[in-house]
Amino acid sequence: MNENFITSAVYDMVVKKVNAPWLLIPFGDVHYGNPSHASARFQEFLDECEADIKAYQDRVRFIGMGDYFEVYSGSERAIVETHKLHDSTILRRDEVLQREADAFFELIKFMKGRTLGLLEGNHFANFSNLVTTTPYLCEKLECPYLAKETFIKLKWDYSNKKKSLVIHATHGAGGASTPGGSINRVDRMAKVAQADISLMGHDHQRGAWPGVQIYMDTDDQIKEKLIYIGRTGSFLKTRQVGKPSYADPAWPATALGSLKFMMIPRTTAVGKAGRKKLYKFRVELKAVS
Numbered sequence: 001m002n003e004n005f006i007t008s009a010v011y012d013m014v015v016k017k018v019n020a021p022w023l024l025i026p027f028g029d030v031h032y033g034n035p036s037h038a039s040a041r042f043q044e045f046l047d048e049c050e051a052d053i054k055a056y057q058d059r060v061r062f063i064g065m066g067d068y069f070e071v072y073s074g075s076e077r078a079i080v081e082t083h084k085l086h087d088s089t090i091l092r093r094d095e096v097l098q099r100e101a102d103a104f105f106e107l108i109k110f111m112k113g114r115t116l117g118l119l120e121g122n123h124f125a126n127f128s129n130l131v132t133t134t135p136y137l138c139e140k141l142e143c144p145y146l147a148k149e150t151f152i153k154l155k156w157d158y159s160n161k162k163k164s165l166v167i168h169a170t171h172g173a174g175g176a177s178t179p180g181g182s183i184n185r186v187d188r189m190a191k192v193a194q195a196d197i198s199l200m201g202h203d204h205q206r207g208a209w210p211g212v213q214i215y216m217d218t219d220d221q222i223k224e225k226l227i228y229i230g231r232t233g234s235f236l237k238t239r240q241v242g243k244p245s246y247a248d249p250a251w252p253a254t255a256l257g258s259l260k261f262m263m264i265p266r267t268t269a270v271g272k273a274g275r276k277k278l279y280k281f282r283v284e285l286k287a288v289s
C-alpha cells in the first residue's frame with residue numbers, strides 16, 4: 001500500500017461551556033514490542049490519559065504520529081515483503097502481525113471515538129492484502145487513516161460563534177542530533193504549510209515551541225496569532241544495557257513521553273447592542289507538556 005499522500009480531516013467541536021479546557025494529545029514513536037520499548041513510561045502515559053478522560057470527559061482528543069508497534073522499517077520491508085515467500089509463510093506472517101496490532105489496540109482502545117486519526121510512520125508492515133498495519137488500527141479505533149501528512153481542522157462552535165484551529169502533522173524523516181536541528185526542521189515545515197499547530201515525530205525528540213505570527217485581519221487591523229511547532233517524543237529508550245539500540249554513542253538520549261496541548265474556548269465582552277451583550281469568541285491554545 002502506498003502511504004505517501006496527504007490527507008485532510010474536519011471535526012466539529014461543539015462547545016457547551018466556555019472556559020472548560022479541552023486536551024489535544026499527539027503521541028507516537030511508541031515502538032511497542034521493541035526490546036528497548038519504555039514499557040513503564042508508556043504505562044504511565046496510558047494511565048495519565050485515562051485520568052485525563054475521567055477529568056475532561058468528552059473533551060480529550062488524540063493524534064497518532066506513527067511507529068506504533070515495533071515492525072519493519074522501509075529497508076526491512078523491502079527484504080521481508082517479498083513475493084518469494086511460501087503462501088503458508090505469508091499467512092503465518094499475517095497472523096503474527098494481526099496479533100501484534102490487536103495487542104497494541106488493546107492498550108489504546110480507550111482512545112476509540114476520541115482519535116482525530118493515525119499518521120503513518122516509517123515502521124509498519126503490509127498484510128498480504130496490501131493494507132498496512134496502521135489502517136488496520138484505524139479501523140479498530142474508528143478514526144481516519146492520515147497517511148504521510150495531514151491537515152486537521154477543528155471547527156469550534158459556541159452559540160453560533162465560530163473559530164477554527166488547524167493542525168498540520170507528519171511523522172517526519174531524517175534525523176537531528178541537536179535540539180536546534182530537530183525543531184528547525186519543524187519550523188521550516190511551518191513556513192511551507194500554514195497551521196496553528198505544526199507537528200513532527202520520527203527523531204524521538206520532544207518539545208513544543210511557541211511562536212507568534214502577525215497578520216492583517218478582515219477588519220483591516222494588524223493582529224497577532226500564537227502558533228506552536230512541536231516534536232512529539234517517543235516511548236523508545238535510546239540506550240539500555242545489553243539491549244539493541246538505534247543510536248550511536250554520540251546520539252543524544254531523548255526525553256520520553258508525548259506532547260499535550262490545552263485548548264480553552266473563551267469569550268470576551270466587547271459591548272452591548274441595546275440590552276443584548278456582545279462578545280468575541282476565541283480558543284486559547286497552550287502547550288502543557
Ligand SMILES: [Fe+2]
Pocket residue numbers: 029030031067202234
Ligand atoms: Fe520511531
